[in-house]
């Protein structure tokens with residue numbers, strides 16, 4: 269099972285994830301607060317995270333991320349990035 273390590277406010281939480289789940293879903297399932305104003309549909313940027321390690325273990329950027337201007341590393345929309353291997357992400361606070 270892929271492992272996802274979340275960094276937030278100086279705290280670290282590592283969880284096991286089901287391959288194919290989004291970073292947002294994994295965070296919410298683990299009780300990690302993450303903004304998701306559009307409900308995880310890729311139409312806002314409140315779920316933005318910074319990928320510190322394992323960008324290659326995420327699904328490629330999709331049209332929704334590109335439409336929202338999320339084009340450059342380390343930024344990803346947590347609701348669109350599906351986990352395929354181990355990753356470390358920093359939760360961005362707004």
Ligand code: FES
Nearest residue numbers: 306308310315347
């Ligand atoms: S929750 Fe809105 S883009 Fe991810």
